[in-house]
Amino acid sequence: MGSSDRLFRGQRTLHQMIGGGLVADVILWRQRNLTVGILLLMLATWLVFGRCGYTLLSLISSVLLLLVTIIFIWAKSASILNRPAPPLPELHLSEDMVNEAANFIRSHVNTLLSVSQDIAMGKDPKLFFKVAACLWLISVISGLTDLLTLGYTGLLLVLTVPALYEKYEEYVDRHILLIYRKLHQFYVKLDEMRVLTYQQWILEKEKLSSYH
Numbered sequence: 001m002g003s004s005d006r007l008f009r010g011q012r013t014l015h016q017m018i019g020g021g022l023v024a025d026v027i028l029w030r031q032r033n034l035t036v037g038i039l040l041l042m043l044a045t046w047l048v049f050g051r052c053g054y055t056l057l058s059l060i061s062s063v064l065l066l067l068v069t070i071i072f073i074w075a076k077s078a079s080i081l082n083r084p085a086p087p088l089p090e091l092h093l094s095e096d097m098v099n100e101a102a103n104f105i106r107s108h109v110n111t112l113l114s115v116s117q118d119i120a121m122g123k124d125p126k127l128f129f130k131v132a133a134c135l136w137l138i139s140v141i142s143g144l145t146d147l148l149t150l151g152y153t154g155l156l157l158v159l160t161v162p163a164l165y166e167k168y169e170e171y172v173d174r175h176i177l178l179i180y181r182k183l184h185q186f187y188v189k190l191d192e193m194r195v196l197t198y199q200q201w202i203l204e205k206e207k208l209s210s211y212h
Helices: 021-027 032-051 056-081 095-120 125-142 147-158 161-167 169-211
Strands: none
Touching (some): 095 125, 147 161
């Protein structure tokens, strides 16, 4: 397929356009096990919170209660039967882990604040209209469904649409460009009709003025 029949005419692949690396691998199913795991985890989360009526706090409490009960019974049984105690790892956060997480959060929050300041000061009108349109769209969609269902649906789209597009890229590009050309031809004809109508209106107006 020639470059004129491609939706994206650049030399970069879809994998490169969505950032490359592990994220692109997951989105395009090149890390199949990880992608399936993410989908199943999100589906389980949606079922537990959205359909079973659990809240985050009640779920965490139930899981912790179950773990603590199992470990307690295991430890007591081990002491009575002279068996090894449950192999619990050393649970603590190192200073490096905390600093790394703090730096990551600080970097992204500063980026968000910088963009917000540019929008508030009117430095980037295009970005303002894009953000406003996105927020309006989110507001409309969120009024039709709950946040968890919206998040799961969004994740499902992210993990299916790019992968399907990469697989059927030539077919999709050909039909999208065909539709675009037909719409362009229709717009040109509509514009010509509009110009012709305007010219006829001008001629009729001139004729009426010449009679007077």
